[in-house]
Amino acid sequence: MTLLNLNDISAFYGASQALFKVNLRMEEGEVVALMGRNGMGKTTTIKTITRMLPVSGGELMFAGQDLKILPSHRAAQLGIGLVPEGRRCFANLSVEENLIAAARDGYWDIARVVSLFPRLGERNDQMAASLSGGEQQMLAIGRALMTNPRLLILDEATEGLAPIVRQQIWAAVAQLKSETAMAILIVDKTLKELIRVADRAVILQRGETVWSGVIDALTPTITDQHLGV
Numbered sequence: 001m002t003l004l005n006l007n008d009i010s011a012f013y014g015a016s017q018a019l020f021k022v023n024l025r026m027e028e029g030e031v032v033a034l035m036g037r038n039g040m041g042k043t044t045t046i047k048t049i050t051r052m053l054p055v056s057g058g059e060l061m062f063a064g065q066d067l068k069i070l071p072s073h074r075a076a077q078l079g080i081g082l083v084p085e086g087r088r089c090f091a092n093l094s095v096e097e098n099l100i101a102a103a104r105d106g107y108w109d110i111a112r113v114v115s116l117f118p119r120l121g122e123r124n125d126q127m128a129a130s131l132s133g134g135e136q137q138m139l140a141i142g143r144a145l146m147t148n149p150r151l152l153i154l155d156e157a158t159e160g161l162a163p164i165v166r167q168q169i170w171a172a173v174a175q176l177k178s179e180t181a182m183a184i185l186i187v188d189k190t191l192k193e194l195i196r197v198a199d200r201a202v203i204l205q206r207g208e209t210v211w212s213g214v215i216d217a218l219t220p221t222i223t224d225q226h227l228g229v
Contacts, residue, residue: 002061003028003183004049004151009058011048018044019207022058026151029181031173033194033215035227036204042187043085045204046155049185050082051075063150081149085156085187087140091129095120098128098139099146106148107180113142116172134165141172151183152176158188166190173197191223203227 004026011019019041026032034042047053048060051072060067062078070078090098099110099120114121117138123131128139137157144152154173158166170193176182177197188194194201195215203211203226210226 001028002026003030003063004185005059005061006045006049007059009045009048009060010056011044011053012056013044013053017056017207019048021208022048022204023209023212024202026183026185028150029183030200031177031184031186031198033198033201034185034187034204035191035194035201037227040204041207042204043155044207046082046153046185046187049075049153050080076147079148079150081144081147081152083137083140083144083152083154083157085159087133087136089128089131089136089139089143092127094125094127095123095131095139096125098143102143102146104146104148108145108148110146113145116145116175117142117168134161134168137161137165137169138172141169149182151185153185153187155187156189157186158190158193166193170197191218191227 002025006022006024009019009022022045036042044053048055051067051070055068065078067075090101099113119135120138120142123135128136131139158169174197176184186194198215200213201215201218202209205226211222
């Protein structure tokens with residue numbers, strides 16, 4: 001069943017057009033990599049999905065509902081969970097308070113989040129501001145899971161982290177894929193890791209979808225053309 005569908009989406013920042021023709025489709029339980037060079041519209045696309053940026057044209061549907069007419073909090077209530085670029089934890093709240101602040105009834109609770117990221121259990125009463133970057137990223141993912149989403153969006157979730165922490169994040173994503181029916185949309189620059197977890201890939205160039213297909217069909221020619229320096 002199609003969970004998310006973007007059809008010819010366009011969007012503007014003021015008078016400047018940022019998205020021209022973005023097409024992206026996701027099925028229930030599918031993992032999709034949203035790819036492209038810097039500044040090609042990946043985060044802007046996420047902002048349209050999460051309703052933080054108005055859509056000026058095209059079709060934007062989630063679970064059979066028109067997202068274009070909804071504010072961001074209603075999109076979240078429908079089941080869209082976001083791990084934003086830069087983490088953005090509540091700095092003056094503890095780990096537990098960050099998780100509780102986002103909690104909605106469902107499968108994911110504090111115990112299951114701590115099972116996925118044991119380090120958060122060790123830091124339960126610690127202020128988010130005092131956590132390491134990797135711990136803050138785990139907290140941001142845990143906070144999104146506490147909303148019990150049908151679609152989890154990870155925007156550069158491993159950027160700037162130590163290699164061992166990146167491995168832990170990727171292991172968690174693989175576990176989510178194997179053990180849940182949640183759809184996951186991932187923006188990341190690490191092609192090697194994306195190929196291991198993603199089912200399909202969508203590549204953006206200058207605010208437009210230029211390639212879409214199963215991840216195994218990403219040839220060196222395609223990656224050089226659309227992702228290379």
